[in-house]
Each structure stands twice: as structure tokens, then as C-alpha cells.
Amino acid sequence: MVIKTESEPSFHLAGKKHLNLTAAELVEEALRRQEGVLAGDGALRATTGLFTGRSPRDKYIVKDQIVEKTIDWGTVNQPLAPEKFDQMLNRLQTYLQEKEVYIFDGFAGADPSYRLPIRVINEYAWHNLFVRQLFIRPTERELETHQPEFTIICVPRFPIDPSMDGTRSETVIAVSFERKVVVIAGTHYAGEMKKSIFSVMNYLLPEQGVLPMHCSANMGPAGDVALFFGLSGTGKTTLSADPERRLIGDDEHGWSDRGVFNFEGGCYAKCIGLSEEKEPQIWQAIRFGSVLENVVLDQNRQPDFKDDSLTENTRAAYPIDYIPNAVIPGVAGHPNIILFLTADAFGVLPPIAKCTPEQAMYHFLSGYTSKLAGTERGVTEPEATFSTCFGAPFLPRPAHVYAEMLGEKITQHGVQVYLVNTGWTGGPYGTGERMNLGYTRSMVRAAINGDLNQVSYTTDPVFGLSMPASCPGVPSELLNPRNTWKNTDEYDQKAKELARLFHQHFSRFAQVPEAVRNAGPTC
Numbered sequence: 001m002v003i004k005t006e007s008e009p010s011f012h013l014a015g016k017k018h019l020n021l022t023a024a025e026l027v028e029e030a031l032r033r034q035e036g037v038l039a040g041d042g043a044l045r046a047t048t049g050l051f052t053g054r055s056p057r058d059k060y061i062v063k064d065q066i067v068e069k070t071i072d073w074g075t076v077n078q079p080l081a082p083e084k085f086d087q088m089l090n091r092l093q094t095y096l097q098e099k100e101v102y103i104f105d106g107f108a109g110a111d112p113s114y115r116l117p118i119r120v121i122n123e124y125a126w127h128n129l130f131v132r133q134l135f136i137r138p139t140e141r142e143l144e145t146h147q148p149e150f151t152i153i154c155v156p157r158f159p160i161d162p163s164m165d166g167t168r169s170e171t172v173i174a175v176s177f178e179r180k181v182v183v184i185a186g187t188h189y190a191g192e193m194k195k196s197i198f199s200v201m202n203y204l205l206p207e208q209g210v211l212p213m214h215c216s217a218n219m220g221p222a223g224d225v226a227l228f229f230g231l232s233g234t235g236k237t238t239l240s241a242d243p244e245r246r247l248i249g250d251d252e253h254g255w256s257d258r259g260v261f262n263f264e265g266g267c268y269a270k271c272i273g274l275s276e277e278k279e280p281q282i283w284q285a286i287r288f289g290s291v292l293e294n295v296v297l298d299q300n301r302q303p304d305f306k307d308d309s310l311t312e313n314t315r316a317a318y319p320i321d322y323i324p325n326a327v328i329p330g331v332a333g334h335p336n337i338i339l340f341l342t343a344d345a346f347g348v349l350p351p352i353a354k355c356t357p358e359q360a361m362y363h364f365l366s367g368y369t370s371k372l373a374g375t376e377r378g379v380t381e382p383e384a385t386f387s388t389c390f391g392a393p394f395l396p397r398p399a400h401v402y403a404e405m406l407g408e409k410i411t412q413h414g415v416q417v418y419l420v421n422t423g424w425t426g427g428p429y430g431t432g433e434r435m436n437l438g439y440t441r442s443m444v445r446a447a448i449n450g451d452l453n454q455v456s457y458t459t460d461p462v463f464g465l466s467m468p469a470s471c472p473g474v475p476s477e478l479l480n481p482r483n484t485w486k487n488t489d490e491y492d493q494k495a496k497e498l499a500r501l502f503h504q505h506f507s508r509f510a511q512v513p514e515a516v517r518n519a520g521p522t523c
Contacts, residue, residue, distance in 0.1 A: 016100040018125070020143065023132060023289040026102070029125035036126050040302040042288030043316070045295055046126045048188040052294050052311035054195060055171050055187055056393050062176040067203070072398040084166040085176050088183060095158050096121075102128035105146045107136040108197045110330040111261035114210055114254060118197060119148035123155050130190040130291050133319045135197070136265035136329075150180045150200055152193055158185040175200060190293060190317070194268060195394055198252050201263055203396040211255040211405040214391030216240035217248035217262070217332065225260060225332050226448050227253070229390040230341030231369045232313075235422040237269040238437070239341070239444055241281040241323060248327045249320065255335075255409055262330025267323065271295065271316045274305040278437055285322035292316055337448050338410070338417045345370035345384050347424035347432040348495040350481055351474075352443040353465035354457065358519035360417035361407050364389055365399060365509055366502060366520070370423060384498070386505040400511065418447045419465060426484040428494060442473035462495045463521050499523050 018029065027044050030036050036046035061071055063079035071077050102122045109115030118135065122128040131152075138146060160170045171186030173196060182196045202212040215229040216236040225248070228236045237250040249262030250269065269282045271292075276283040286292065286303070293315040296307035305314065320326045340363050342349060355363060367387040386392075388399040395402060410417065422440055426432035446452045446468075457466040458480070470476050477483045485491040499521035506512075506520055 013096055013099075013101060015096070015098045018100075018102045018128075020103065020105055021128070023129060026125050026129035026132065027288070029102070030129065033125055035124055037297070037301065039292055039295070039297055040300055041286055043286050043290040043292045043303075044126060044129065045292040045297055045303075047294050047310060048190070051171070051187040051189040053189060053313045054191060054393070055173065055189075058167065058169055058171040058173055058186070059393070060167070060172065060174040061396060062174065062178065064176070064178045067177050067396070071203075071396050076392055077396055080174055081166055082176075082178070085174060085179070085183075088160075088165050088172075088174070089179070089181070092153060092155065092158060092183065095155065096153075099123055104128055104131050104135070105143060105148060106132070106138055106265070108201055108263050109254065109261065110136060110249075110263070110265075111254070111256065111258070114205060114208060114256065114261070116197070116201060116204065117146055117149050118152065119150075120152045120154065120193060123157065124188075126291065127154055127190055127193070130317050131193055133289065133291065133317050134194050134264055134266040134268060137319075150182065150197070152182045152184065152196060154184040154193055156185065156188045160186050177203065190291070191268065191315070194264075198263065199394045199396060201252070201254070202391075202394055205254055206397060206401055206405065209257065211402065211409060212263075213253050213255060214251070214389070214394060215253055216250045217253050217260055217335070218242060218245040219248055219327055219332050220245050220448065223333060224337075224448070225335040226337045226339065227260070227335045228339050228341055229364075230422075231367075231371070231387050231390060233270055234341040234343045234369055235440070236341060237267060237282065238279055239339075239422075239441065241279065242441070242445075243281060243324075244445070245448075246325045246327045247281075247320065247323050248330045248332050259331065259333040260335060261332070262320075264320070264330075266317060266319045269316045269318075270313065271305050272308055272312050272314045274316075281323050282316065285318045286316050287318075287322070290316055290318040290322070334409075334413045335415055338415055339444060339447065340364065340390065340417065340419045341422055342369045342419065344368070344421045344423035344498075345429040346494050346498045347426065347428045347485075348481055348491060348498055349419070349421040349423070349463065350460060350465055350467045351421050351425065351435055351440065351478060352447065352452075352471070353419045353460065353463075353467050354452065355417040355419055355465065356519065357407070357410055357417075358515045359419075359465065360410060361403060361512075361516045362506070362519040363419055364406055365403050365512070365516075366505060367392060368502065368505075370429070384501065386501070400509070416447075418452075420444065421481075425478065425481060427486075432484075439474045439478060443471050446471050446473075462492075462499050462523055464519070496523055
């Protein structure tokens with residue numbers, strides 16, 4: 001078999017090749033090769049060793065003539081010289097010659113007008129099962145004519161030499177838009193494959209008038225659509241998996257002139273603390289065919305979702321059709337409601353607040369949240385951070401490209417935006433408590449159902465956000481975060497501290513309209 005990239009070199013795979021195996025066959029292969037074990041619920045459990053989250057400092061884009069002037073180069077989008085990448089590919093060709101590999105052909109993008117045909121080459125069977133369940137699986141007829149436009153080569157054991165390859169370490173996640181190839185080496189963390197294609201889509205789709213979004217999406221009985229923006233750990237998957245609504249997708253979507261569509265064919269749920277009572281749909285989706293990543297098993301091989309001894313970033317990957325009543329294919333109309341999810345480690349933002357269009361743009365560009373333990377290498381406890389557009393690690397183009405597209409679509413379709421704090425209340429991390437999931441669900445449902453349109457609002461004196469005075473199913477004293485602190489002077493001090501961080505971050509946006517700039521904190 002010859003695996004061709006956009007240009008030379010081609011990969012002549014002389015070893016044993018497993019092409020488009022079923023989930024059952026891949027489970028058998030993973031067990032045969034001792035890559036994982038079967039959990040008591042039937043899921044395949046695998047561990048990833050040193051890397052239990054993404055390695056953003058090891059991510060590169062090849063700086064060639066195609067992308068040189070359109071990428072937002074910097075610490076997020078680090079350049080890699082074309083000759084270094086080609087040298088890496090040449091060594092990879094030799095490395096793969098006699099390897100036993102697993103190949104998946106599929107798509108990213110549920111809307112046929114915008115989908116990207118992809119191929120994934122893995123040296124681990126469990127990685128191939130992961131991508132088979134996460135990306136869109138083609139029909140037999142589609143496989144007959146499938147021509148990949150982008151190829152991921154995931155080879156965790158491939159030796160990277162920083163002095164030779166121009167990398168920071170022995171780990172690399174590098175994408176070439178000229179070669180149309182992604183190389184992932186030196187890490188076993190499966191999420192790198194998923195996020196690499198997301199980054200590719202984030203570069204390609206704006207040229208087609210489509211806004212790529214780091215968000216989950218669901219749909220009500222009447223066809224009304226809600227989007228949930230937020231970084232890992234803020235609750236996108238949990239809040240969008242609502243038994244009263246149909247899941248469109250849990251993490252990555254596009255918004256075209258026709259509506260929204262899922263990039264993926266599966267879900268990648270963070271499952272630390274998972275319980276059947278709080279998250280029944282996710283709980284029931286973890287069964288044969290699913291992949292448990294870094295989840296500890298007890299002596300009876302039952303998953304212990306409370307055990308974070310390997311990492312707090314434990315994950316479950318499963319096909320979206322494991323969620324009852326999911327929207328398949330994942331295509332729907334324009335959204336009615338957008339919810340920006342933030343896990344505020346300061347504990348000062350309201351649990352829910354209504355935004356003006358200007359405030360929506362301000363908070364989209366700010367993308368404030370807290371990195372949660374384990375989601376990235378080196379993060380051991382929540383850290384306050386700003387991730388522009390709620391997805392800066394995955395956005396190759398300058399932020400204003402995505403922000404302007406979102407602003408136009410919000411205005412065009414009259415979308416109401418809410419900011420939802422799924423983080424801490426009653427104090428900062430270490431003192432306060434994590435927001436009660438049941439209360440958050442009630443607030444989100446009230447926003448989606450229009451119940452919050454019928455209540456009065458007060459204005460937060462520091463952040464200028466409109467806080468509802470009441471919400472069905474939620475204690476009214478919880479809705480104003482200042483009321484939940486024992487010492488209100490400490491709250492005021494912490495709120496002003498966070499406001500200063502907002503101002504500091506937003507100062508980088510020089511061309512933002514004055515009305516948007518003034519929509520931030522007032523002190």
C-alpha cells in the first residue's frame with residue numbers, strides 16, 4: 001500500500017496493514033497487543049503514561065508559502081521550517097516500512113458541503129479505535145470513493161531529535177498545510193489527534209464563510225438550537241448531554257449560512273467524578289466500543305471515576321449514537337441561544353448573566369476560564385487564564401477573524417448570549433465550592449426555555465453583567481456571587497483583581513470597536 005501525501009515523499013507501507021477495521025476487531029487487536037484491558041462495563045481501558053493531556057508547547061505549523069501570511073504566529077502557533085518537516089517525513093518513511101499499522105478513513109464535518117476527508121495512520125490499535133469512534137465513519141459506498149485530503153500519522157514511539165528536527169523536546173504535533181499531513185510523535189495522549197484536525201478545520205473553513213467553533217450544541221423538540229462555548233473542563237459535554245434535548249455534538253462545530261454542523265461523529269467526555277445520577281447519558285454511553293483513557297479500574301475492573309491518581313483529566317470516547325436521541329447526521333439550523341461557559345477559579349463571576357451584543361464580543365475575545373488539573377501537561381490545580389474565542393490553542397488565524405464572524409452571525413440571527421460560571425462560588429478555589437451541577441442545569445434550561453426573559457435583573461457593579469434576580473430551581477441568593485462570600489470585602493478585592501486581569505488581556509486587541517472595549521469590567 002502507498003499512502004500519498006500532497007507531495008513527495010509517499011509512504012510505502014511494507015508491513016502488515018489493518019484497513020478500516022470494525023470496533024470489535026480493533027478491541028481484539030488492542031487486547032492481543034496488550035495495549036489495554038477490558039473494563040467491567042465492556043469499554044477498552046488504556047493509559048497514556050507521561051502525557052495525560054495535550055502538549056501545547058510542542059505544537060507546530062510548518063511555515064510555508066501557503067500559510068506564511070495568514071497564520072497568527074507566536075507561542076500558540078509556533079513555526080517549523082519546511083525542510084525540518086520534510087526531513088522528519090523522510091525518517092518516518094523508513095520508520096514505518098515494516099511496522100504493523102492501523103488505518104482509518106473517514107471525515108471531519110457532518111455537512112457534506114464542508115466536510116474534510118481524512119486518513120489516520122496509527123501504530124496502536126487503541127488509537128485507531130479512538131479515531132474511529134471520534135471522527136465521522138463513512139458508509140461502505142463512501143469508502144469506495146474515499147480520497148483523503150488530510151492525513152494524520154500518529155507514531156508515539158517515533159524518535160524525535162530536537163537538535164535535528166528543530167523542536168523543543170522529543171514530542172511533536174506538527175501540521176503542514178502544503179503536504180496536508182499532521183505528524184504526532186512522542187506522546188500517547190489520544191486527544192492530540194482530535195485537536196489536530198480541529199485546528200486544520202479552523203484554518204480551512206473561514207475561507208468558505210464558515211465559522212469554526214469550540215463548542216457543544218444541542219436541539220430542542222421545536223428545532224431550537226443552543227451552543228455551549230468553553231474550554232476543557234467547563235462543562236460543554238456535560239451540559240449539552242441533556243435528556244430533554246437532542247445532542248448535535250459535544251465539542252467542535254461549524255456555523256454556515258445554513259446553520260450549525262458537528263465536526264465529529266463521537267464524544268470525548270471528561271469523566272472524573274462521573275456518576276449515573278448526575279450524568280446519566282454519559283454514564284450509559286461507556287460500554288463496549290468506548291475507550292476509557294487513564295481511568296483507574298478497581299480489583300473487579302469496574303471504573304473508579306473518583307480516582308485521580310493517574311490524572312484528573314480522565315476521559316471517555318464513544319460514538320455519538322451511544323447518546324439516546326442524538327442528531328444524526330449532526331446538522332441543524334441557526335442557534336437561538338449561545339452560552340459562554342467559564343470555570344472561574346476566583347469565584348467572583350455570576351453563575352449566569354445576560355450579555356449585550358457588545359459584552360458577548362468582549363467575553364468571546366477574552367475567553368476567560370481556568371485551566372483545570374490534567375488538561376494540559378504541567379497543570380496540577382486550576383489556573384486563571386484567557387483563551388481567546390474559548391479556543392486559542394486551536395485557532396491558526398488571528399482572533400479577530402473568528403470574532404468578527406461570530407459578531408455578524410449573532411446580529412444577523414438575533415441570538416441571545418449568556419455567560420455561565422461553572423467554576424467556584426462562595427470563595428476562590430481552595431476556599432469556595434464548585435458550582436452545583438443541578439443548579440447550573442436549571443439556569444441553563446431557564447435561559448434556553450426563555451424563563452429568564454420573564455425576570456428582573458440587577459447589574460454587577462464590577463463586570464457590568466446583568467444578573468437575574470430569580471431563576472426556577474435555584475436559590476436566589478446564589479445568583480449574586482457577592483452574597484455567597486462570608487467576607488464581602490474579600491469578594492470586592494478579588495473581583496477587582498480579576499477585572500484588572502481582564503483589562504490587561506484585552507489591551508492586546510488594538511482594532512476592537514470602542515463599544516466592545518467599553519463592555520468589559522468597569523473598574
